[in-house]
Amino acid sequence: MATPQQQQSLKEPVLLSQEGNEVQKTYAAPKLCTTDLNFFYGSFQALRTISINIASNKITAFIGPSGCGKSTFLRTMNRMNEALRNTRVEGQVLLDGQDLLSMDVNDVRRRVGMVFQKSNPFPKTIFDNVAYGLRVNGIYKNSVIEEAVETSLQHAALWMEVKDKLNKPASALSGGQQQRLCIARALAVNPEVLLLDEPCSALDPIATLKIEELLFRIKDIATIVIVTHNMQQAARVADYTGFFLMGELIEFDDTRKIFQNPGKKETEDYVTGRFG
Amino acid sequence: MASSSLQKNLVNYLMFGLTGLCTLMTAGILFFILGYLVYHGGRSLSWAFFTQLPAPVGETGGGMANAIIGSGKVLLLATAIGIPIGFLGGVYLSEYSGRTLSFVVRYTTDLLNGVPSIVIGIVVYALVVHPMGHFSALTGGVALGIMMIPISVRSTEEYLHAVPVSLREGALALGAAKWKAIVTVVIPAAVRGIVSGTMLDLARVAGETAPLLFTALSNQFWSPGWNKPTATLPVMIFTYAIAPYEDWHRQAWAAGFVLLTLVLLLNIIARLALARGTYVSKA
Amino acid sequence: MGTSAIVHQRAVPPGKVRSFARRLRAGDELAYLITLIAAGAIFIITALVFYELYSESSLARHKFGWGFLFSSTWDPVAGNFGALPFIYGTVVTSVLALLIAVPQGIGSAIFLAEMAPPRLSNISTFLIELLAAVPSVIYGLLGIFILVPILEHDVVPPLKSVFGSLPLFQGAFYGVSLFSAGIVLSVMIIPFIVSVSREVLLSVPRDQREASLALGASQWQTTWRVVVPNASTGITGSVFLALARALGETMAVTMVIGNTPQIKASLLAPGYSIAAVIANEFTEATGDLYLSALIELGLVLFGLTFVLNGLARILIITTSRSGGH
Numbered sequence: 113m114a115t116p117q118q119q120q121s122l123k124e125p126v127l128l129s130q131e132g133n134e135v136q137k138t139y140a141a142p143k144l145c146t147t148d149l150n151f152f153y154g155s156f157q158a159l160r161t162i163s164i165n166i167a168s169n170k171i172t173a174f175i176g177p178s179g180c181g182k183s184t185f186l187r188t189m190n191r192m193n194e195a196l197r198n199t200r201v202e203g204q205v206l207l208d209g210q211d212l213l214s215m216d217v218n219d220v221r222r223r224v225g226m227v228f229q230k231s232n233p234f235p236k237t238i239f240d241n242v243a244y245g246l247r248v249n250g251i252y253k254n255s256v257i258e259e260a261v262e263t264s265l266q267h268a269a270l271w272m273e274v275k276d277k278l279n280k281p282a283s284a285l286s287g288g289q290q291q292r293l294c295i296a297r298a299l300a301v302n303p304e305v306l307l308l309d310e311p312c313s314a315l316d317p318i319a320t321l322k323i324e325e326l327l328f329r330i331k332d333i334a335t336i337v338i339v340t341h342n343m344q345q346a347a348r349v350a351d352y353t354g355f356f357l358m359g360e361l362i363e364f365d366d367t368r369k370i371f372q373n374p375g376k377k378e379t380e381d382y383v384t385g386r387f388g
Numbered sequence: 389m390a391s392s393s394l395q396k397n398l399v400n401y402l403m404f405g406l407t408g409l410c411t412l413m414t415a416g417i418l419f420f421i422l423g424y425l426v427y428h429g430g431r432s433l434s435w436a437f438f439t440q441l442p443a444p445v446g447e448t449g450g451g452m453a454n455a456i457i458g459s460g461k462v463l464l465l466a467t468a469i470g471i472p473i474g475f476l477g478g479v480y481l482s483e484y485s486g487r488t489l490s491f492v493v494r495y496t497t498d499l500l501n502g503v504p505s506i507v508i509g510i511v512v513y514a515l516v517v518h519p520m521g522h523f524s525a526l527t528g529g530v531a532l533g534i535m536m537i538p539i540s541v542r543s544t545e546e547y548l549h550a551v552p553v554s555l556r557e558g559a560l561a562l563g564a565a566k567w568k569a570i571v572t573v574v575i576p577a578a579v580r581g582i583v584s585g586t587m588l589d590l591a592r593v594a595g596e597t598a599p600l601l602f603t604a605l606s607n608q609f610w611s612p613g614w615n616k617p618t619a620t621l622p623v624m625i626f627t628y629a630i631a632p633y634e635d636w637h638r639q640a641w642a643a644g645f646v647l648l649t650l651v652l653l654l655n656i657i658a659r660l661a662l663a664r665g666t667y668v669s670k671a
Numbered sequence: 672m673g674t675s676a677i678v679h680q681r682a683v684p685p686g687k688v689r690s691f692a693r694r695l696r697a698g699d700e701l702a703y704l705i706t707l708i709a710a711g712a713i714f715i716i717t718a719l720v721f722y723e724l725y726s727e728s729s730l731a732r733h734k735f736g737w738g739f740l741f742s743s744t745w746d747p748v749a750g751n752f753g754a755l756p757f758i759y760g761t762v763v764t765s766v767l768a769l770l771i772a773v774p775q776g777i778g779s780a781i782f783l784a785e786m787a788p789p790r791l792s793n794i795s796t797f798l799i800e801l802l803a804a805v806p807s808v809i810y811g812l813l814g815i816f817i818l819v820p821i822l823e824h825d826v827v828p829p830l831k832s833v834f835g836s837l838p839l840f841q842g843a844f845y846g847v848s849l850f851s852a853g854i855v856l857s858v859m860i861i862p863f864i865v866s867v868s869r870e871v872l873l874s875v876p877r878d879q880r881e882a883s884l885a886l887g888a889s890q891w892q893t894t895w896r897v898v899v900p901n902a903s904t905g906i907t908g909s910v911f912l913a914l915a916r917a918l919g920e921t922m923a924v925t926m927v928i929g930n931t932p933q934i935k936a937s938l939l940a941p942g943y944s945i946a947a948v949i950a951n952e953f954t955e956a957t958g959d960l961y962l963s964a965l966i967e968l969g970l971v972l973f974g975l976t977f978v979l980n981g982l983a984r985i986l987i988i989t990t991s992r993s994g995g996h
Binding site: 396397399400403404406407408409410411413414415417418421424425428472473474475476477479480481483484485489492493495496497498499500502503504505506507508509510511513514515534537538541565566567568570588591592594595596597598601602605622625626629630637640641644647648651652655656659 | 702708709712713716720727776782786798805811816981
Binding site: 225 | 559
């Protein structure tokens with residue numbers, strides 16, 4: 113089984129690995145690309161010169177101990193950190209080769225969706241939750257909205273469970289269903305990238321499994337980046353995995369390599385549980 | 389050891405009893421007030437009170453229909469002036485302001501809240517009544533409206549703050565502009581608190597008398613429009629209570645009963661709603 | 672529709688969404704501006720309150736200077752105005768009110784926050800909140816018709832028989848008096864002391880209580896030696912807040928104080944307060960100097976409450992911060 117030679121700061125297009133034993137030598141432009149990204153909360157530097165290429169229509173996972181900067185990194189890619197006071201970002205983030213940091217922020221967030229650690233359905237009906245993103249982005253035509261709601265709920269593997277109670281409040285759903293609703297809500301605006309910030313940390317194993325299954329299915333329509341504290345989860349779902357420690361990206365490679373044959377001592381310590 | 393623990397317990401029961409007595413006396417005042425108003429006011433209340441004009445001096449009977457309508461008009465104006473400014477100011481504090489400016493606005497709001505109501509009356513007299521040349525429902529509304537602003541600001545800010553950050557982030561992450569997230573998610577989630585806060589605010593100014601003395605003044609007759617001196621329930625209670633006529637005292641009790649019922653009802657409804665939580669988690 | 676079929680289907684054409692998003696950007700600037708204007712209006716109104724009081728009282732301020740505060744003549748006919756009798760009446764009634772209200776209010780707050788079972792505490796808190804909502808003019812009404820007769824027949828005669836030799840209880844009692852006003856005021860400010868003190872007490876961290884209880888201290892010992900000292904600054908703040916209320920209280924005082932501009936040592940004598948004289952004479956004031964003197968009284972009242980409120984806020988904020996809230 114060959115693994116593409118990847119460096120942690122890839123300037124050139126990423127080499128995509130394929131199922132099976134062959135590596136197809138096609139170069140795809142990365143969906144997201146950061147160069148020397150630094151991030152500060154006041155004087156505290158949370159990210160240190162992160163350079164990475166994230167492959168299109170793949171699942172990329174970031175692991176690392178609490179406070180290592182993985183969530184901060186995720187939130188830089190849809191600029192959610194800007195809502196916080198007294199923060200500063202340096203470096204470059206490219207989305208499809210365009211400078212993400214100088215784009216219209218609402219536009220960025222529409223294109224780069226996000227699912228949060230704790231499910232956060234709005235105090236509205238199930239239907240209105242999924243329709244919300246369309247409406248705030250200026251789509252009011254009912255037929256379009258209805259179709260998008262159904263499609264998104266199908267993607268999130270929630271349609272069969274909620275199709276008869278679309279007008280019920282979202283708070284009536286279980287925790288796992290609420291999180292899938294949030295995924296459906298994010299998918300409804302048709303994002304190119306979907307960021308997931310520890311989406312299963314509050315869920316039971318069955319609900320977690322459902323979400324992992326749906327991630328496999330939606331990677332055809334969106335590039336997926338997931339932050340998780342659960343290494344097994346990264347090993348199960350991700351094509352590529354990055355390891356963060358103290359604000360630095362220690363290693364970024366094919367998931368199998370990270371878990372079976374890591375290149376750095378720190379990574380090995382962490383994935384084998386010898387860390388800390 | 390045993391005697392010290394006995395003593396400890398005795399002191400504990402004694403203080404439980406003493407502080408409990410304080411509470412009983414405090415809460416008891418409410419029943420004292422209610423009892424007297426129901427007794428005197430209920431007895432003096434009649435259909436005529438709600439439908440007739442005040443009787444001329446020396447005659448018995450009559451009512452305070454004009455003061456009931458007058459209070460309604462002045463409060464309507466006050467709400468129309470005070471609530472929009474207070475609500476938007478609260479939104480500013482909760483959603484938009486920086487640290488320094490929010491301190492300034494919050495501090496001036498507290499200051500305005502602490503200004504004695506009679507002083508508000510003087511200022512509105514000097515600023516509005518004097519230039520206009522006459523007392524009116526309009527100026528009464530301005531005075532009460534100013535008094536409504538601080539509470540409206542603080543309650544709006546408080547209830548918006550109670551909305552979880554995760555909801556705001558959820559909306560922003562879908563590409564909603566900030567104002568859209570506020571209008572479509574944050575404010576609807578806080579709406580119960582904000583409406584209840586407004587009711588409490590209204591209840592507070594509904595009983596205000598002092599600022600109306602030099603603004604709406606009073607009137608023994610109907611005052612159509614917004615530009616005439618206008619009778620209001622609190623001012624009527626005051627003038628009737630200090631007048632030397634037995635029948636007017638009766639009327640003052642009746643008016644007090646009506647006013648207190650209105651104020652307490654508003655309070656009870658608002659507080660029961662608030663007790664169910666200020667952040668709406670259901671659609 | 673099978674899930675595999677819909678996977679490749681995009682919900683909405685991307686270009687369409689983007690152009691709308693861009694147009695909405697202008698909305699944020701507008702929303703910011705609208706709320707900023709409202710916030711600015713609050714600032715301007717508060718500044719106007721001070722400015723109007725200051726500028727409209729210039730006539731009296733220039734004529735009497737600081738002497739205004741220390742002169743006890745109030746003669747509208749001769750055009751001589753001094754604020755002392757009103758300041759005296761205001762201070763005496765407020766202090767009397769505090770003497771009654773502070774122990775009872777703090778006692779109630781301790782009971783509600785520390786001693787009472789939760790259900791009883793909730794119900795009592797609710798009732799006391801309702802008490803705070805009773806309008807001033809209703810207190811005045813009850814003051815004139817209920818309290819004053821009770822004081823006249825049942826309270827003052829025994830008081831006089833015991834303390835009659837003290838200057839505080841000399842002279843005839845006609846019902847309306849500094850004493851009556853102080854009592855009414857005390858009833859009015861208790862709810863404020865209770866609700867603010869209760870919140871300050873509740874903001875003391877739970878671990879402080881638990882540490883004390885775990886050492887075998889009783890509920891009361893914990894309350895008195897740990898919780899109350901922790902909250903004392905904030906409780907002082909609540910007293911200042913209540914004092915500011917009492918000083919500015921108008922209607923109830925006007926109805927029971929007697930409205931006589933004099934300085935008498937006896938609490939049983941009628942007096943006058945700043946707010947009451949404004950309420951009674953403002954619309955009848957003839958001549959600019961008279962009006963200006965009344966407005967200067969308003970300025971004095973504003974200044975007093977300004978200082979007290981400011982102090983109270985600082986004290987309350989300090990406690991809730993150090994309380995680790």
